[in-house]
Amino acid sequence: MTIKQEINQNAFGNDKNRLMDILLSINETQGYISRKNMLDLSQKLGISMAQVQETVSFYHFFSSKPRGKYNIYLDNSITAVMNGRAEVKEAFEQCCETSFGNVSRDGLFGLFNTSCIGMNDQEPAAIINNKIFTHLTPYRVKHLVEDMRAGKTTDELMYENFGDGNNADPDVKSMVSNHIRKKSIILKKDYIPFTFLTTKLKEYTPGDIVAEIEASNLRGRGGAGFPTGMKWRFGRRTEGKHRVIICNADEGEPGTFKDRVLLTEYADLVFEGMVVAAYATGSDIGLLYLRYEYRYLLKFLNRKLTEMRKNHFLGQNIGGVQGFNFDIRIQSGAGAYVCGEESALIESLEGKRGEPRDKPPFPVEKGYLGYPTIVNNVETLATAVKILHHGAEWYAGFGTKDSLGTKLLSISGDCRFPGIYEVEWGTTIREIIAMSGAENVQAIQVGGPSGMMIGMKDAGNMDNSELMKWYKPSGMMIAEKFFDRKLSYSDLPTGGSIIIFNNHRDLLGEVVMNFMDFFIEESCGSCSTCRNMPIIMKNKLRKILDGHGIRKDIYDLLNWGKVLKASRCGLGQTAGNPVLSSIFHFRHLYEQRIQSLTQFDSGFNLDEATKETKKYVHRKPVFHHFKTSETWKDQ
Amino acid sequence: MEGPINKIKISLDGKTIFAPKGSTIVEAARENGIYIPTLCHFEGTDPKACCRICTVKINNRLMTSCTTPIAEGMEIESNSAELNDLRKSIVELLFVSGNHFCPTCEKSGNCELQALAYRFKMLVPRFPYSFPRKEVDASSPKIIKEQNRCIACKRCIKTIRDEKGRHYFAYKNRGQHLEVVLDPVLGAAMPDDLARKAMENCPVGSILYKEKGFDEPIGTRKYDKQPIGSEIENQS
Secondary structure, eight states, X not given: OOHHHHHHTOTTTTOGGGHHHHHHHHHHHHSSOOHHHHHHHHHHHTSOHHHHHHHHTTSTTOOSSXXXXXXXXXXXXXXXXXXXXXXXXXXXXXXXXXXXXXXXXXXXXXXXXESOOSOGGGOSOEEETTEEEOSOOHHHHHHHHHHHHTTOOHHHHOOSOOOSXXXXXXTTOOOOOXXXXXXXXXXXXXXXXXXIIIIIGGGOOHHHHHHHHHHHTOBOTTSSOOBHHHHHHHHHHSOOXXXXXXXXXXXXXXXXXXXXXXXXXOHHHHHHHHHHHHHHHTOOEEEEEEOGGGGGGHHHHHHHHHHHHHTTSSBSSGGGOTTOOBEEEEEEOOSOGGGGSHHHHHHHHTTSOOOOOOSSSOTTTSOGGGSOEEEEEHHHHHHHHHHHHHOHHHHTXXXXXXXXXXXXXXXXXXXXXXXXXXXETTOBHHHHHHHTTOOSEEEEEESSTTSEEEESSOOTTSOOHHHHHHOOOSSEEEEGGGTTOBBSSSSBOOSSEEEEEETTSOIIIIIIHHHHHHHHHHOOSOSHHHHHHHHHHHHHXXXXXXXXXXXXXXXXXXXXXXXXXXXXXXXXXXXXXXXHHHHHHOHHHHHHHSOTTOSOXXXXXXXXXXXXXXXXXXXXXXXXXXXXXXXXXXX | OOOOTTEXXXXXXXXXXXXXXXXXXXXXXXXXXXXXXXXXXXXXXOOOOOSOTTEEEETTEEEETTTOBOOTXXXXXXXXXXXXXXXXXXXXXXXXXXXXXXXXXXXXXTOHHHHHHHHTTOOSOSSOOOOOOOOEEOOSSSEEEEGGGOOOOOHHHHHOBOTTOOBSEEEESOGGGOEEEEOHHHXXXXXXXXXXXXHHHOSSSSEEETTXXXXXXXXXXXXXXXXXXXXXXXXX
C-alpha cells in the first residue's frame, strides 16, 4: 500500500485523535513523514498542515526528512557515557561514514543521539530499527555495520543470545537482560496472575476495592507519590459518559528501567491491575501508553491482551460481574520524556503535542477526551493486585510507618551488579551501595536528573539555608554524610532511579552537564521559564568549568534556578535540580573551580573571539583594558 | 462580612474581595481594580499559561492566575517582592532569549513585553543575551512573521483560525528550537481582516501586517501614554 493510500484508508478512520498512530505508521513504512504527507493528512483530518507539523516536529522519533535504511539511535544517558559511549559513537561515525544527527551519503545509515532508552544496566545501548542492541563496543559496532552493509535484517544482525525470561519470547526476541537482583513481595512469583480477577472480584464492590487500596496507603510509584486510593476515589466520583484508566509506561527518567522489566516479566499482573482499577473506578476504556523505546515489546504485549480477551479477562462481563465491560488498547509514544507527565501523556494520546496541561482541572475530573481519567504507573498497578490478593493488613507489614510496602529500584552506574532491586521502603543509601556492590562511591543520584545528587564528601559548613527555603527536590544527588538517609516519602522519595558515581567521575563536567543537556533536549518549550532557563544555567556552569567563574556565578545559579519553580510541570520545575542539588551537596567542587579573588570575569575569551581575524591579519589584537595574561605573554 | 449574591469571597494580598463564581484569579482581581500582570493571556480565549508571568502564590504553591479559578476563602499572594522579582526575571528572560530591539521595532509603544519591562523597571537584564539566529518569514502575501521577536505566547495560535476552525499558526519543534510558524497553505490566502487581527493580537512585534508602516508615531502610542495595567488600576 502506498503512503497516499494509507493516508486515505488508514485503520484509524481519519480520527485526528489517532494522529499519533497514523504518523507512526507512515514513519515506519516510509522512514519519514514528508511535507506532502502532512499536507494530505491535513486535508483528510480537517486541520491545517501546520497543525500536523506541530505534532510531527514534537516527537524525537518522527522525522520530516528522509532517514537511513538503518537508523541507529545511540543512547546518550550518563551511564552510557560512563561505559565508553564516546568510543562507540566514534566507531559508528567512522564505519557509517557520517556524523551523528545525519544520514550517510548512500542513504544507508542514519545516526542519532537519543535520551535514556531504559537500558542503563546494559550500556552503551542503541536502538537500530526498533531493535535494541546492548553492551556495545567499537568492535561490535564494526560487525554490526558490516552486516548492515551486507543488507541483513535487524534479526540477522543479532549474534547474541536472547536475554533471560520473556526476552527470548518469539514475539520479543531481544538481547535485553532483566537483571532482577532482589525479589520481594511484588516480584516474587507466588501469585498466579488473574487469580484475584477470576475468584475474588465478584465478592468485592468497587467501593470495597478503593477502600482496601486506601487502607494500604499505596502511593503512586512513578515518583510523585500521590495516594492511589484517593485518585481512584476521585476518578470514581466524577460523572462522565466514559471513564478511562491509563497505565503510564512512559518511564523516561534517565536511570529507570523497572517498568521495562515489569512489562517483560509481569505484564499479566500489570494488565490485571488495570482491569481491577477499571472495576474500582467504573471505567470502560483502558489505555497503556508505551514509550517508543519499548516498542520491541509491543507485539508481545498485544498478544497478552489477545489472550486476555480469549479468557474473558477483557471484554464483556469480566470476572463474572454483570455489566463490567472493559478493554485495553496500547498506544505507542514517539519519543518525548515530558509525556511521562500525566496530562502531557493524555495530550499525546489525543494525537497532539505532549504539552502538560494547566491544573486544575486534574485528569480525574477532565482527562482523555474530556472524560474522567485515572493515570497510574506500571508498578502501582502491579502492586495494587498483590495488595488486593493478600490484603492491606499484610501489606502494612512491609516498609516503614509513613511509606508502606516495597519499591522497585533501577540501580545503575559504578557498581558491580546493576539491575532491578525490590527493597522495602526505609532502606538506607548505605544499604543500596552495599547490595549493588559499589565501591569508592563519590555520589549517588536518587530520583534521576530531576532528583538530587548525594555524595561522599559534603562540604557541610557551606551556607545553604537560603537555598533550602525553597528548594524541594523530587529526589537528589546525595553526599556521604547523608548516606544513612532512608528511601521513604518523608525523607528520600524516588521513582526508583539510582545512579552511582565513583571517585573518578567528574561530577560537574560529566554528570551535571549531561543532565542539563537532557532537560534542554526534552523541554516541550511551552513555558517561557523551562524553554530558556536551563540553557542559561548550563552556559553559566560551562563558564565556571572553563575557569572563568567567580563567586557571584554560584549565587547567580542559585537565584536564577528559582525562576524554574514557576514552570507548569515537574520537568520544568526540576530542570535546574542537577545544578542546584550539586551546589547543595558538592559546593566544594564549585569553589575549587572559581577564581576566588577575582571580582569580575565576563567569560569573554579574546583569543577565541579573534581567532578568525588572526588567521588573516597575522597578528594578535591587543586591547589594554582586557588585561588577560594571554595577550601580555604573546607580545 | 456578607458578600453580594452569586459572588464568592477571596483574599488577595490580605484584602478581601468578591468576584463571581467561576472566574479566574486574574478576572477576579481585575473586577476589583487590581492588576495582575499577564502577557500570553488574551481575553476571550482559553488561557494556556505559557509565559508564567501571572504566577501567584496560593498555600505556598505557585499557581498561574490566568488559569486558576477562584474558590471560596482562597488566600492569594500576588503583589510581593518575591513574586514581582519572579515576574521581572521572566520578562528579562524573554528579552535575552530573543532579539528585541525596541528602537527599531514597529510595535514599540504598543508592545506588551516592552510595557511590562517598563512597569518592572527593567534596565539591564540580569541574564546574558543569547543573540539567537532566527529567520524572518515573509512568504505570506499579507504578513511578516518576525521570529526574532516571537515569545511563543500562543495567542495567534489560539485566536487566528478560519471558519472551519483550522489554525493559521502552530508550534514547530520543541524546547529551545520551538517556534511559531504560519501555515504555508492557509497563509498564502489569508484574508485581510485576519491578518490585521493577527498583528493586533500579537503582544510583541512578531506578526506584522505587510505594506503598511504605522499610523501613530512612536511616543503617542498606548503604553507611551500610560503604563500597562493602569487602565485596570485606575478604573474605580
